Amino acid sequence: MTGKLVKAIDLTLARLAPRTASAGDLVVFVFHSLIDRPDDLRKELLDPYQPATVDDIDRLVGLLRARGFTLVNGRDLATGTVTGPAAWITFDDGYANNLKLLPLMRRRGFPATIFVSSAHIESGEAYWWDVLHREARRRKVPATDIAVRREQMKALPIAAIRETIIAEFGAAALRPTGDDDRPMTPAELAELAKEPLMEIGNHTHTHTILPVVDINAQRAELRACQEALERLTGQLPLSLAYPNGDFTSATVAAADELGLRLAVTCLPGRANLTRLSAAESRLTIGRFGSLRHGRIERELTLAMAMAGIATSLAERRRRQLVTASSRHR
Ligand SMILES: [Zn+2]
Numbered sequence: 001m002t003g004k005l006v007k008a009i010d011l012t013l014a015r016l017a018p019r020t021a022s023a024g025d026l027v028v029f030v031f032h033s034l035i036d037r038p039d040d041l042r043k044e045l046l047d048p049y050q051p052a053t054v055d056d057i058d059r060l061v062g063l064l065r066a067r068g069f070t071l072v073n074g075r076d077l078a079t080g081t082v083t084g085p086a087a088w089i090t091f092d093d094g095y096a097n098n099l100k101l102l103p104l105m106r107r108r109g110f111p112a113t114i115f116v117s118s119a120h121i122e123s124g125e126a127y128w129w130d131v132l133h134r135e136a137r138r139r140k141v142p143a144t145d146i147a148v149r150r151e152q153m154k155a156l157p158i159a160a161i162r163e164t165i166i167a168e169f170g171a172a173a174l175r176p177t178g179d180d181d182r183p184m185t186p187a188e189l190a191e192l193a194k195e196p197l198m199e200i201g202n203h204t205h206t207h208t209i210l211p212v213v214d215i216n217a218q219r220a221e222l223r224a225c226q227e228a229l230e231r232l233t234g235q236l237p238l239s240l241a242y243p244n245g246d247f248t249s250a251t252v253a254a255a256d257e258l259g260l261r262l263a264v265t266c267l268p269g270r271a272n273l274t275r276l277s278a279a280e281s282r283l284t285i286g287r288f289g290s291l292r293h294g295r296i297e298r299e300l301t302l303a304m305a306m307a308g309i310a311t312s313l314a315e316r317r318r319r320q321l322v323t324a325s326s327r328h329r
Contacts, residue, residue, distance in 0.1 A: 014301050021068055021085035026077075026271040027303045028088040028264055028287040029060065030241070034100045035180075045181045047133040047150065054100050057089065060296050061110050067304070071110040073199040074239030077276065078261040084273045088113065090264060090287065092203055092241050094121055096184045105197050114192070115203035115241035115264075118228035120183040126176040127183070127207070128153075128161050134177070135169040154244060157213055158206045186232050193233035201239035202226055202260065209243050215250045222258055238262065245287070249321055252283045267314035270303065280322045286314055 031052045035041065041051060064071065069087040076082050091098050094116035105112060120127065129150050136146045153161050165173065176182035184192065193200050204210065205224035208217070222240070230236045238261045242251065245266025255263050256279050269286035276282040288303045 011298065011302055014304070021304060023084045024272045024274050025069075025085040026082075026088065026273050026276075026285070027069070027085070028090060028271065028285055029303075030264070030266065030287040030289040031057070031089070031091045032093055033095050033181075034091075034097045036100070040180070043180065044137040045130065045134050045177050047127075047129045047146075054104055056296055057101065058104055058108070060089070060300065061104075061108055063297060063300050067300075071112075073111040073113045073197075074201060074262045075199050076111065077273075077282075078238050080277065082273060086273060090115060090201075090241065092243075093117060093127060093207070094183050094189070094203065095127075096179055096182050096188060099184070099188060099192065102192070102195060102198075105195070109197070111197045111199065113199040113201050113239055115201040115239070116184070116189065116225075116229060117203045117205065117207040117243070118225045118232065119206045121186055121189050121232060122228065124176070124183060124185065125174050126181055128158075128165055128174075130176075130181050131165055131169065131173050134181070135165075135173050154209055155212065158208045189232050190234075193235060199239060200229060200233050200235065200237060201241060202229065202237040203241050204243055207243050209246050210251045211246050211248045215254065218251055219254045219258075222254060222260070226258060226260075239264070240283075242266075245289075247284070247321065252280065252322070255283050265318070267318050268303075269314040269318070284318050284322055286318070 033046050033051050035051050035053055037053060061071065064087045069085045070082070072082050072086045072088055074088070077088070089110070089112045091112065091114045094114060098114050101112065132150055132153070133146055136149070137143070153164065156164070189200065192198055202222060202225045204221040205228060206221065208221045210218045210221065226237060240255055240260045240263040242263060242265055247263070247265060252263070261282065262285060263283040264285045264287050266289050267286045268288050271281065271285045288299060
């Protein structure tokens with residue numbers, strides 16, 4: 001069954017049997033780039049994957065509060081005192097365009113987390129998926145073909161991805177074009193980390209999709225990001241987002257050993273606050289990740305639905321990985 005079909009069925013079920021949030025609910029949302037207006041994607045500088053406008057986030061916060069949700073971040077959750085229903089808004093990668101969020105956060109008083117790949121902050125290098133999209137579009141490759149290519153490249157170690165990009169488009173292509181597609185600078189990140197509502201989380205050092213490499217390399221990636229972020233922000237991260245949402249049993253154990261208190265995946269399922277004391281639950285928290293512009297309300301309906309097909313599939317996958325994890329220990 002295709003993802004689209006699963007979603008259509010789940011959405012129909014959700015609308016037939018609406019569910020109100022319960023005290024144990026934790027729903028987590030993932031975003032990447034923030035754009036000013038949907039037309040900005042026409043510049044073709046960013047991989048058009050889960051873009052959101054500041055207005056979208058504003059609308060999401062309003063909808064969540066109207067439904068009784070308290071907005072939290074990983075620092076709040078790590079205290080173990082949050083009572084639900086709770087919602088956590090997260091951004092992956094560390095784009096400078098995420099700085100657009102700050103005025104809204106302050107005005108509406110909600111917390112959020114930005115998960116940062118620290119090597120990008122230090123090097124200023126563009127994210128490879130944006131380079132692929134920008135350069136391939138300049139060569140008139142259809143966007144759907146680029147998306148297929150992107151998914152294939154994710155199977156490679158990060159060094160090989162970089163080499164492929166350089167071989168095909170030249171080293172200069174790795175330079176961002178400007179504020180739309182660049183990572184934050186070290187100074188911007190340090191400033192952002194001072195904002196009391198903002199949490200900075202680990203997203204690995206080089207944005208390595210962890211299961212692609214062996215467990216020693218996974219540990220090194222997680223540790224290098226912890227160390228770099230502590231150096232850059234003065235704070236040791238408590239939360240982790242697995243790049244591409246991917247983890248193995250061993251990854252979860254490594255995150256636990258490093259003292260990371262919470263970790264988020266891309267498996268679309270609600271978490272239960274009462275179960276977060278168990279490492280296997282708090283280090284495999286699901287996230288809803290297709291809040292595309294203009295579909296915020298629809299996606300929230302899905303996130304709140306009775307367990308649909310997508311949620312059941314995600315939970316089955318999570319359990320498989322977690323069970324493997326306890327066997328390894
Ligand atoms: Zn990422």
